[in-house]
Amino acid sequence: KNQVEQSPQSLIILEGKNCTLQCNYTVSPFSNLRWYKQDTGRGPVSLTIMTFSENTKSNGRYTATLDADTKQSSLHITASQLSDSASYICVVTDRGSTLGRLYFGRGTQLTVWP
Amino acid sequence: EADIYQTPRYLVIGTGKKITLECSQTMGHDKMYWYQQDPGMELHLIHYSYGVNSTEKGDLSSESTVSRIRTEHFPLTLESARPSHTSQYLCASSARAGGPESYNEQFFGPGTRLTVL
Numbered sequence: 434k435n436q437v438e439q440s441p442q443s444l445i446i447l448e449g450k451n452c453t454l455q456c457n458y459t460v461s462p463f464s465n466l467r468w469y470k471q472d473t474g475r476g477p478v479s480l481t482i483m484t485f486s487e488n489t490k491s492n493g494r495y496t497a498t499l500d501a502d503t504k505q506s507s508l509h510i511t512a513s514q515l516s517d518s519a520s521y522i523c524v525v526t527d528r529g530s531t532l533g534r535l536y537f538g539r540g541t542q543l544t545v546w547p
Numbered sequence: 548e549a550d551i552y553q554t555p556r557y558l559v560i561g562t563g564k565k566i567t568l569e570c571s572q573t574m575g576h577d578k579m580y581w582y583q584q585d586p587g588m589e590l591h592l593i594h595y596s597y598g599v600n601s602t603e604k605g606d607l608s609s610e611s612t613v614s615r616i617r618t619e620h621f622p623l624t625l626e627s628a629r630p631s632h633t634s635q636y637l638c639a640s641s642a643r644a645g646g647p648e649s650y651n652e653q654f655f656g657p658g659t660r661l662t663v664l
Binding site: 437477522534542 | 551556587588589590592637638639641652653655656657658660
């Protein structure tokens, strides 16, 4: 069964600190993995995308890693800001479907305190 | 920010009412999607469309229906709303498959928060 599991479920950090969010998946065949940021009451916005051959991708203070062998990904946020408070969702695309079916994790709810 | 819009943003209605959630995109995308999301849970695909006059049901069974008469418009309708329909509904769109990986990216609207009393 294709699944995406994220940990931790929630995380509280102080402004300026770093944090790492984890994603494990069983989706096969694998096409790509994206990390989305979803602010409260808004739709998800893509942060990074990685294909099978990529093992790291950065977008400003966000750095994603991918280990396609172990089917694990992480999202590292450096020097956190109050605006980083959001849900971070790991999304894996199934290469086997013409739709490009997406499998969503439940997200990690990040809260940054001043 | 993606050019995909949803109205209304919030809707509180009574049981038995008919409602239509609007979704429009100005990116010329072929594919459009409707997702349902409950707090702390993953997004579930309830409907999708490959293009005009194409609609399919998604993974999660839903009593809602959709239509795709125009490329840019993908409304969702509930004929008789019930409290079990209370949820957040997200619309998304993506370009035609077969192109670069970036074409797989789904752009999401801001969502409609529906509450049925």
